[in-house]
Amino acid sequence: MAITSANQLELLQTAEAVAREKNIEPGLVVEAMEESLARAAKSRYGAEMDIRVSIDRKTGRATFTRVRTVVEDDEYENYQSQFTLETAKDWIKDAKIGDMLVEEVPPVELGRIAAQSAKQVILQKVREAERDKQYEDFKDRAGTIINALVKREEYGNVIVDVGSGEAILRRNEKIGREAYRPNDRIRCYIKEVRREQRGPQIFLSRTAPEFMAELFKMEVPEIYEGIIEIKAVARDPGSRAKIAVISYDSSIDPVGACVGMRGSRVQAVVNELQGEKIDIIPWNEDMPTFLVNALQPAEVSKVVLDEEAGKIEVVVPEEQLSLAIGRRGQNVRLASQLTGLDIDILTEEEESKRRQAEFELRTKLFMETLDLDEFFAQLLVSEGFTNLEEVAYVEAEELLVIEGVDADTASELQARARDYLEAQNKKALDRARELGLEDSLVNFEGLTPQMLEALAEDGVKTLEDFATCADWELAGGWTVVKGERHKDEGVLEKFDISLEEAQSMVMTARVALGWVDPADLVNSDDDTDIEEEAEA
Numbered sequence: 001m002a003i004t005s006a007n008q009l010e011l012l013q014t015a016e017a018v019a020r021e022k023n024i025e026p027g028l029v030v031e032a033m034e035e036s037l038a039r040a041a042k043s044r045y046g047a048e049m050d051i052r053v054s055i056d057r058k059t060g061r062a063t064f065t066r067v068r069t070v071v072e073d074d075e076y077e078n079y080q081s082q083f084t085l086e087t088a089k090d091w092i093k094d095a096k097i098g099d100m101l102v103e104e105v106p107p108v109e110l111g112r113i114a115a116q117s118a119k120q121v122i123l124q125k126v127r128e129a130e131r132d133k134q135y136e137d138f139k140d141r142a143g144t145i146i147n148a149l150v151k152r153e154e155y156g157n158v159i160v161d162v163g164s165g166e167a168i169l170r171r172n173e174k175i176g177r178e179a180y181r182p183n184d185r186i187r188c189y190i191k192e193v194r195r196e197q198r199g200p201q202i203f204l205s206r207t208a209p210e211f212m213a214e215l216f217k218m219e220v221p222e223i224y225e226g227i228i229e230i231k232a233v234a235r236d237p238g239s240r241a242k243i244a245v246i247s248y249d250s251s252i253d254p255v256g257a258c259v260g261m262r263g264s265r266v267q268a269v270v271n272e273l274q275g276e277k278i279d280i281i282p283w284n285e286d287m288p289t290f291l292v293n294a295l296q297p298a299e300v301s302k303v304v305l306d307e308e309a310g311k312i313e314v315v316v317p318e319e320q321l322s323l324a325i326g327r328r329g330q331n332v333r334l335a336s337q338l339t340g341l342d343i344d345i346l347t348e349e350e351e352s353k354r355r356q357a358e359f360e361l362r363t364k365l366f367m368e369t370l371d372l373d374e375f376f377a378q379l380l381v382s383e384g385f386t387n388l389e390e391v392a393y394v395e396a397e398e399l400l401v402i403e404g405v406d407a408d409t410a411s412e413l414q415a416r417a418r419d420y421l422e423a424q425n426k427k428a429l430d431r432a433r434e435l436g437l438e439d440s441l442v443n444f445e446g447l448t449p450q451m452l453e454a455l456a457e458d459g460v461k462t463l464e465d466f467a468t469c470a471d472w473e474l475a476g477g478w479t480v481v482k483g484e485r486h487k488d489e490g491v492l493e494k495f496d497i498s499l500e501e502a503q504s505m506v507m508t509a510r511v512a513l514g515w516v517d518p519a520d521l522v523n524s525d526d527d528t529d530i531e532e533e534a535e536a
Helices: 005-022 026-045 112-139 209-219 254-259 261-272 287-294 318-325 327-339 348-370 374-382 388-393 396-400 407-434 449-457 463-467 471-475 499-512 518-535
Strands: 051-055 062-071 082-084 100-105 145-154 157-161 166-169 185-196 199-205 228-236 240-247 277-282 302-306 311-316 342-347 477-481 484-488
Touching: 026 051, 026 062, 026 112, 112 185, 112 199, 145 166, 145 209, 157 185, 166 185, 185 209, 209 228, 209 240, 209 261, 228 254, 228 327, 240 254, 240 287, 240 327, 254 261, 254 277, 261 277, 277 287, 287 302, 287 311, 287 327, 311 318, 311 348, 318 327, 318 342, 327 342, 342 348, 348 374, 348 388, 348 407, 388 407, 396 407, 407 449, 463 499, 471 477, 471 499
Parallel strands: 062 082, 166 199, 240 277, 311 342
Antiparallel strands: 051 062, 062 100, 145 157, 145 185, 157 166, 185 199, 228 240, 302 311, 477 484
């Protein structure tokens, strides 16, 4: 097969036909043809030659050229495609490094094998161009909803046609036991678009919380226009969901707008999600108030929030307990996902018993450590004293307000508390030293004897050991695994040390050891301040 004038225009016609069929640029097909012809020519003239082919975009004429490049003497390796500077001057008068000598060579006859090879190159290049175009088309559409046509099912995964290619709806991304037949039309959320060796992979979802948010955006114009914002979504796909909304226009009720006239808007979303029940909840910046809303339809008596631990306690009447928890814990689980907090639900009776147990425990503590009778110890607890440190170091005036306590009694109480604390501190420090604690850590500011004992028991015995600790290893923290929060216990967590305090102490230790330059910390703080100002 030789490229003659008779079939020169046929090259361009073929390129245009392939480009139309694959929906890609004709120029990409022509480039693929040029590369395939160049590869075939190399097999004819020699693989070491630099043979290039150029196809005229108007006439279709293919020009074969041999290219040789001028290189340094020490880089000269291939005489077929390279020239030394001295040799090049015989061909190019003012030759310099990097110049190229281009000379036309006769077109090649393509045998059966060469023609087949050229065809494979063209097909491969066309496939690559097609994949690149598909990736470019979809990479910016992640996070949106798409209508697709079901093609087939493979091992529970649904393969769908998205126009310019295929996408996959994995079985764990389907709602409940959804079943589809070929040519069914489905609506999905584009969860992720990845470029892979086998081509772009488009992963769809119908269970993602974002899918519900996008459906509401389509059904509620106020959300699309930004008047109402969806702040959080929690789903038990196919069963129940909670969505928190806020309105930036005081004249518009966010819940009413999402429900629509006679429930028309929310019902459209429910129908798309296979009858999934949706609770629409008003968002509130005050977390306890928001949680009370999130636990609807259950009534809440009291909420106690522990922000540092990311934990919240909810007290409900006995008859509301099952409603608050929900079937198989569904209601409280969704409320937890919506607020991002761990929720403990107690009945009023359980909370009363716990408060009574705490009262008795603190009373016993004061009786044993301060040598007080039960009545006097109960007075201290009733006035809000929870530990010995408060008694020992509080202003004396705060003790004098207790009935029956005069200046001498207050002074005696504080002396007993301080003596007991000092004895406990000495005992803890002695124990830590027995375990091998070194003075470098004993003298470190901010660590109490009890903290030093806990560190020594955990194997942290030197300032170097302490400096290698992570803040969460000291203060504890939370790890989210598959949407569920898991507690990480900290060595010093029982001493109510925060993550910020732990981080500050660790950095102070690193500075003291010379591991960190104090100037770097100052610059880092400045950068953080600038970022916060920019965000504000």
